[in-house]
Amino acid sequence: MRYIGNKTRLLDFIRRVLDARGIRSGTAVDPFTGTASVARALKRWGFHVIAADLMEFSHVFAHAYVQADAPPDFTALAPILRPHPPTLAGAIAYLNHLGPEPGFIHEHFSPAGAEGQRHERMFFTPENAAHIDHIRATIERWRRERLIGDDAYYLLLTATIEAADRVANTAGVYAACIKSWQPNARRALHLRPPRITPGPTSRATRADAVELVRDLAPFDLLYIDPPYNERQYPAYYHIPELIAIGWFDGPVELRGKTGLLHDADKRSEWSSRRRCADALEALVASADCRHIVMSYNSEGLIPEQTIERIFKNYGRAATYRRYTRTYRRYRSDTDSQRRHYRGNEVVELLFCVDR
Numbered sequence: 001m002r003y004i005g006n007k008t009r010l011l012d013f014i015r016r017v018l019d020a021r022g023i024r025s026g027t028a029v030d031p032f033t034g035t036a037s038v039a040r041a042l043k044r045w046g047f048h049v050i051a052a053d054l055m056e057f058s059h060v061f062a063h064a065y066v067q068a069d070a071p072p073d074f075t076a077l078a079p080i081l082r083p084h085p086p087t088l089a090g091a092i093a094y095l096n097h098l099g100p101e102p103g104f105i106h107e108h109f110s111p112a113g114a115e116g117q118r119h120e121r122m123f124f125t126p127e128n129a130a131h132i133d134h135i136r137a138t139i140e141r142w143r144r145e146r147l148i149g150d151d152a153y154y155l156l157l158t159a160t161i162e163a164a165d166r167v168a169n170t171a172g173v174y175a176a177c178i179k180s181w182q183p184n185a186r187r188a189l190h191l192r193p194p195r196i197t198p199g200p201t202s203r204a205t206r207a208d209a210v211e212l213v214r215d216l217a218p219f220d221l222l223y224i225d226p227p228y229n230e231r232q233y234p235a236y237y238h239i240p241e242l243i244a245i246g247w248f249d250g251p252v253e254l255r256g257k258t259g260l261l262h263d264a265d266k267r268s269e270w271s272s273r274r275r276c277a278d279a280l281e282a283l284v285a286s287a288d289c290r291h292i293v294m295s296y297n298s299e300g301l302i303p304e305q306t307i308e309r310i311f312k313n314y315g316r317a318a319t320y321r322r323y324t325r326t327y328r329r330y331r332s333d334t335d336s337q338r339r340h341y342r343g344n345e346v347v348e349l350l351f352c353v354d355r
Contacts, residue, residue, distance in 0.1 A: 001035050001165045002172040008037045013325045017350050023291050026220025031209035033062050040065040043199035052207045054266045057244035062204030063154035064194050072152035092193045095135045103133030104247040108259050123177045128167050128189045135160050140248050159191040161240045173236040214286040222287045224294040226270040234263035276301045284314045291354055298347035307351050315353030323350040
């Protein structure tokens with residue numbers, strides 16, 4: 001999934017730093033897991049992982065890619081899936097062959113459904129929107145009828161969110177849609193089976209970072225990857241969040257030009273210039289762990305000297321290190337009068353300290 005701050009391209013860098021510091025096993029906590037790219041890598045590298053986030057779609061990804069340990073059982077769906085086998089791949093094939101069935105996404109996030117509204121929304125073609133609706137309703141029905149368990153549910157939801165993102169008519173985030181159909185948006189929706197991540201037993205949860213860490217028994221590694229800037233993720237990823245939550249338990253109230261969800265409980269103080277440093281200090285102070293590694297970048301809200309002060313105050317000052325890696329920035333749009341990127345490259349920073 002296209003995601004601001006995704007660390008997939010930086011996994012080798014993170015692995016080299018962990019190895020250099022002798023951090024190779026134990027329990028790792030990732031309380032800003034996002035799309036779970038680092039959490040699943042930590043599991044592959046041999047850590048017991050606890051992956052958390054405030055966003056529900058991040059929890060979906062973490063359950064599918066971190067908590068799930070083996071292909072789930074689809075035996076109860078065998079009569080429905082025929083001629084496809086009762087496996088994850090078979091369930092995905094069945095969902096791909098469902099016809100469009102207009103519902104909530106079609107009504108609110110495609111131009112066919114938006115007719116008569118003040119703002120037309122072109123996030124998905126009508127066909128893809130109606131296919132998302134049919135797939136999401138089918139997965140929900142299977143779960144409520146207890147034909148699938150939690151692992152199957154979250155794996156299928158992950159496949160749906162990722163497939164929707166590949167055909168979303170956006171520049172990479174959902175703060176706005178593009179006003180003409182992009183080539184990717186014209187492609188037919190197609191789900192792919194998520195890969196089960198091998199490794200030690202791990203778990204996913206939806207929680208505030210400080211509250212999660214404060215209640216944990218002593219653990220080995222706290223990996224922190226907080227927001228770097230003042231963008232609030234609920235507004236940038238409200239449609240993946242909506243697909244994750246669903247719309248099956250009563251009316252869903254949308255607001256604004258892009259159909260935002262009410263998100264007061266998911267807005268992050270880490271994206272507030274006034275509060276982010278205090279949030280970091282509260283998190284580091286409450287973590288009963290052996291090692292702290294923080295991903296940040298050269299354009300982050302928290303000054304480097306503040307991070308160094310906090311890490312040295314709560315860790316062993318002699319073990320503090322700052323590692324750097326330059327990489328090409330993620331751009332969700334082009335330069336304009338309203339916004340101008342500082343350059344095409346940013347410096348990824350890893351701040352580390354032992355406790």
